[in-house]
Amino acid sequence: MIIIEKLTKVYGEVRAVKKLNLEVYSGEIFGFLGPNGAGKTTTLRILTTLTKPTSGCVWIKGFDVITQPLQVKGEFGVVQQHLSLDRELTVWENMELHARLHHIGGVERRRRIAELLDYVELSQYANQIVENLSGGMKRRLMIARALIHRPKLLFLDEPTVGLDAQTRRRLWELIRRMNLDGATVFLTTHYIEEAEALCHRVGIIYQGQLIALGSPLELRQQVGMTTVETLSDNKDPDYHYFSDRAAATAYVQSLPPEVKTITTRDSNLEDVFVELTGRKVGDD
Numbered sequence: 329m330i331i332i333e334k335l336t337k338v339y340g341e342v343r344a345v346k347k348l349n350l351e352v353y354s355g356e357i358f359g360f361l362g363p364n365g366a367g368k369t370t371t372l373r374i375l376t377t378l379t380k381p382t383s384g385c386v387w388i389k390g391f392d393v394i395t396q397p398l399q400v401k402g403e404f405g406v407v408q409q410h411l412s413l414d415r416e417l418t419v420w421e422n423m424e425l426h427a428r429l430h431h432i433g434g435v436e437r438r439r440r441i442a443e444l445l446d447y448v449e450l451s452q453y454a455n456q457i458v459e460n461l462s463g464g465m466k467r468r469l470m471i472a473r474a475l476i477h478r479p480k481l482l483f484l485d486e487p488t489v490g491l492d493a494q495t496r497r498r499l500w501e502l503i504r505r506m507n508l509d510g511a512t513v514f515l516t517t518h519y520i521e522e523a524e525a526l527c528h529r530v531g532i533i534y535q536g537q538l539i540a541l542g543s544p545l546e547l548r549q550q551v552g553m554t555t556v557e558t559l560s561d562n563k564d565p566d567y568h569y570f571s572d573r574a575a576a577t578a579y580v581q582s583l584p585p586e587v588k589t590i591t592t593r594d595s596n597l598e599d600v601f602v603e604l605t606g607r608k609v610g611d612d
């Protein structure tokens with residue numbers, strides 16, 4: 329679905345994306361996971377033709393993003409990180425504006441808007457002014473809007489940022505449903521849990537570079553499936569990784585008494601990130 333080769337973007341002194349190579353497969357939910365400033369939005373903006381790369385190539389469904397932007401635009405829908413709805417218009421009017429931009433007219437327009445509002449469970453709010461909607465509803469409206477031309481590829485930039493846990497889970501359900509209905513999804517996130525729960529494959533991006541790639545399980549296996557956290561006086565916890573529980577238990581039993589707090593647990597993508605970078609995803 330997407331092929332990225334040696335993609336680089338430089339802003340003055342800042343190298344936002346460095347020689348990124350990546351393929352996104354048709355039918356998957358792909359997660360681009362990384363901390364703030366890692367280069368996620370820059371990459372997504374290049375893939376969606378909004379920003380020109382400094383060098384490198386991108387193809388979407390075989391179309392060259394740089395030389396064939398018009399063809400490429402017809403293939404995907406995109407939901408930007410920041411809310412970009414017309415707040416003074418109603419839900420329906422926002423959909424209608426977008427449909428007109430895509431030259432979808434007449435009965436077909438009404439039919440698609442009704443269908444999509446139903447899909448994202450906003451039908452009953454069709455005549456509400458957008459300003460009065462909750463954050464989760466606005467996100468769902470942006471998703472419905474991005475689907476108006478029936479793209480088979482959807483880009484979502486930090487789709488659940490700022491939403492409460494329950495609303496986030498509801499959006500995950502919607503993303504899973506779209507994927508089951510045939511859409512390939514490329515999303516960015518700095519939430520470990522989101523990448524782990526939602527994505528078939530995850531690429532970890534750090535300082536503009538892809539530092540790990542695989543399914544959540546494959547990535548956890550790379551660092552070790554079991555993590556032991558130890559704490560010695562007033563220091564930050566130390567993390568130790570083991571292939572399984574037995575190896576972790578043997579290690580814990582060998583520890584001297586001054587090592588105080590010990591937690592043995594399943595490894596997660598945070599551990600993968602810590603192991604590869606020496607810091608946490610949430611740190612700025």
Ligand SMILES: Nc1ncnc2c1ncn2[C@@H]1O[C@H](COP(=O)(O)OP(=O)(O)O)[C@@H](O)[C@H]1O
Nearest residue numbers: 339342344362363364365366367368369370371
């Ligand atoms: N338009 C721009 N001009 C200058 N620097 C930028 C611009 N956009 C992004 N950057 C810089 O590029 C880096 C990557 O940013 P971004 O892609 O927004 O990261 P993320 O989405 O992962 O938080 C950051 O250091 C950011 O400050």
Ligand SMILES: [Mg+2]
Nearest residue numbers: 368369370409
């Ligand atoms: Mg961003």
